Amino acid sequence: MDKPLLDVQHLSVTFGGQTPAVDDVSFSIARGETLGLVGESGSGKSVTAFSILRLLQPPGRITAGRVMFEGRDLLTLSERGMREIRGAHISLIFQEPMTALNPVMRVGDQIAEALLVHGQAARGEARARAEELLEAVKIPDAARRLRDYPHQLSGGMRQRVMIAIALACRPPLIIADEPTTALDVTIQAQVLDLLRELKARYHLALLLITHDFGVIAEMADRVAVMYRGKLVEHGSVRDVLRHPSHEYTRNLLAAVPGIGGPTTP
């Protein structure tokens, strides 16, 4: 087997409290693979993602572990080296596109900025590339939409712009933190279809953070379940959904309406 693209080993994170926010977490992602990281609020799944990119805000602090990416340990990289990784090699899609996008900047300029910052395009061609990217994420009438501000777009369209920015530098890995949680279910379906298609086209690896096992079942190859900072279960999506071995996973699945969840007597 090839070396994994991302290999997180024994990661621990504290916010200064009694219990660590992330406690000895290890997982890996191969090129082109989708790993679903699932858990409820406060389980540490987003903190894990932020730690990989070293975006933790104090008092959050990584206390142990290694994050191997393309042969380098991201935790020992200089801040300058880290800036090169973020966006160009690993990009991040947030849950709330309205707060993640700059409200006073045209979306075309925001996409172009991602390209310019990483020296991926000269000023002259950035605009054309931005248009291509908007087309890649299936925004109709891309040339005109470049001039729109975020508030002129619907929630689904904004999330497509976020995906376009994430794709701009063709990173091998995208971390998506609850990318469809704020969207209506029909829009979610479209965004998931788009992510699946782009993943195949660009051979992307995806770390998909979600609380929704349905999204995991549709998107992920493997799944890791987090509970109170620990990885309690880890395996292929089929195995974990069919034969959850940890009690927490079983309870979580049982709470999903229609599986074993609440029903009228």
Next chain:
Amino acid sequence: MTTPLLDVRHLVKHFARKQGLFRAPSVVKAVDDVTFTIHEGEMFGLVGESGSGKSTTGRCILRLIEPTSGDVFFRGENVLQFSTERMRLARRDMQIVFQDPYSSLNPRMRVGDIVEEPLVIHRLGTKPERRARVAELFQLVGLEPGHVMRYPHEFSGGQRQRIGIARALALNPALVIADEAVSALDVSIQAQVVKLLLDLKERLKLTYLFIAHDLRLVEHICTRVAVMYMGKIVEVGDTRALFNRPTHPYTQALLSAIPVLDPDAPRRRIELDPRSFERDAPLREIGAEHWAAVQ
């Protein structure tokens, strides 16, 4: 047949949307001729996506928003004709639980006072009687009666939602409108709060209007369901009938968009084609206890 507990007829709510200084405001038809009935003891689900008008419908029923036109009969009386004073009395029987357990509780009030407040407003009982009632309500919704002196921030999201439920139940209502009451909660907490709502329904003989966007949840707890799309009910009926044979193109698209928990299940997304149906088509009976706005 008995009088339904709630009978909503041709409910309309239009909002004027300003388009700028020199242009006439455009009209948003948030609720556009909505008719449905809820019988005593029912758990009636009203589902739809953002902007479908489901929450506006709920608020119009309680006159938290004044509807543009239509009728809302509660136990046979039209609440839209009630005076302010009469409406206040009527609200004892109709209560609402909101979605966001963070913004719907006053952060500077002790939770005991929050639950007691409806009793104070309606001038019910003496102080000790109200205190006893609050303790009883805390117990009823699974909260520690000893925690009445705490503030909302000391509670988790699920516990806050229980406080909201206790406040809604303080006046012994007959109808509870749950407006996305469990949508913001984690799935395991959601299951507990849903179980509480179902328990309370049995114990207190409550009737629910359950407003939600989660069809999976509605399918499993509601007796009847109405699907709203762009201000109109496009399909309504017995839960089993509707989910077994979704007929309106929007219902079909909505159901097909829900992620399936089985990784081997075939994905068959149905995209909504707005030309495939007539927006103004009336509801037509298409089966036993099942209506859809299709030709």
